[in-house]
Amino acid sequence: MDFDVLILFIALSVILLGTLGFFLVQGGKLLPKDKREQYLTQRDPDDLPSGGVDTLEAPAEDRPGTEEPTLGDGVDLLEEPTVEEPSVETPEPVAGRLARLRARLVKSNNIFGRSLLALLSRDEIDEDVWDEIEEVLLMADLGTEPTIELVDRLRERVKVEGTKDPAVVKSMLTEELTALVDPTLDRRLTVSADGRPAVLMVVGVNGVGKTTTVGKLARMLVAEDKDVLLGAADTFRAAAAEQLSTWGHRVGVPTVKSDVEGADPASVAYEAVDRGVELEVDVVMIDTAGRLQNKSNLMDELGKVKRVVEKKSAVDEVLLVLDATTGQNGLNQAKVFSEVVNVTGIVLTKLDGTARGGIVVAIQRQLGVPVKLIGLGEGPDDLAPFDADEFVAALLEDR
CATH class of the missing domain: 3.40.50.300 (P-loop containing nucleotide triphosphate hydrolases)
Known part of the structure; x- marks a missing residue:
């Protein structure tokens, strides 16, 4: 073959391959899906890298996400994930709730109880001790009138029974405080009515x-x-x-x-x-x-x-x-x-x-x-x- 003809053949081959590459691969982007599939059908699967996986990238205008997707362009629109309604909870039984939570009440109020019991269990309960008991009750927000009432009752009982036994003192204090809180009050909620909510x-x-x-x-x-x-x-x-x-x-x-x-x-x-x-x-x-x-x-x-x-x-x-x-x-x-x-x-x-x-x-x-x-x-x-x-x-x- 003549040398000039060889050079011309090589040049034409380069131009042809470059043109083909320009249409197939623009700037390293992926071809549109339909064009890519058409191109792949003309290629030998053995020529594809990674066992037949096409690694070509499409141009930006053809890639999902770079432009607003529209139906019919081969773009799969993702649906919003289904938000599941939270499962309905089962509340804890009402019976025994206060007993279950008693430990928290004990923790926050035991200073009050210990102070009163310590004062009432002293060997000698004089006026100064009664003043201290009154102060503890007022600090506990018992109120002036209930405090005076409770102190007067305890003073009378301690005097009459003449005991310093902590168990007996605690029993007296429990009875008098319970009477003030008044267990006879109706604390039920009205949660039913005749023929209406x-x-x-x-x-x-x-x-x-x-x-x-x-x-x-x-x-x-x-x-x-x-x-x-x-x-x-x-x-x-x-x-x-x-x-x-x-x-x-x-x-x-x-x-x-x-x-x-x-x-x-x-x-x-x-x-x-x-x-x-x-x-x-x-x-x-x-x-x-x-x-x-x-x-x-x-x-x-x-x-x-x-x-x-x-x-x-x-x-x-x-x-x-x-x-x-x-x-x-x-x-x-x-x-x-x-x-x-x-x-x-x-x-x-x-x-x-x-x-x-x-x-x-x-x-x-x-x-x-x-x-x-x-x-x-x-x-x-x-x-x-x-x-x-x-x-x-x-x-x-x-x-």
Whole structure:
């Protein structure tokens, strides 16, 4: 072959291969799927690297993700993953809750009990000792009147019985404290009504844990096989309705709420009761917005919520949620709320975080209504019916 012809042949071959490569591989990108498959059918599988796996990359405009994908272009659109509904939880049985949580109450209140028992077990109980006993009781938020009453009773019994035996002293103190807490009060929740749902309103100042209390109480009622419906009438705190709804979902309880922030809470409460009647539930619980007891306009609005609900159904319970750590300040709150909405029962939260168990006596004395529930922890089932005997036993636990 002539040398010039050879050179021309080589040059044409280079141009031909370069042109073919340009169409097959542009900048190291992948060909469109249909073109790539067409190209591969013309190639020997043995020529492909890694046992027939095509490692060619397509141009950016042909690669999924670099442009907005459209149907029909060979791009598989991923569907949103299916969000599974959380499984419905089974709340712990109500019976025995306070006994189960007693250790927490013992831990937070044993200083109170030990102090009293130590003072009453001294060889000589003079006026100075009685003054110390009185001081311990006042520091426990027992209140002035109940403190004087308890000290007078103990003084008389110690004088008459003349004993310093710690077991006997503890027995006397247990009896007198139990009498002050008053086990004769009816602490049952009204959770049934004739031919209609029982309606419970939950009220209190900001930050005491009303919404959480409603959620925990819903769990208690579900554990007792009650059909419950929640009403999110706290329409001013953005997360309140969602928070309440989440509590409900966990135990399969529906929630009536408004999608409009700042909606009329009375309307939401009324709608909740209306739906409860329609669905024939056992209990409708209404969560209300926190409000300061010294804001008359907010308190008037709370009264309006109750009046509007009563156009549909009687309100069977008004539960006032109080933070036990606030001590005597809680008494002022309780008094004002009771005047506006006729409180029927007290829920004491955070009782495990305070050594001031005497607040139970003080609140009952001032309001004339019983403590019905106490919160002893952050767990979803750390709400228990109040029991006077168990409570006093925990206050005076030796360990």
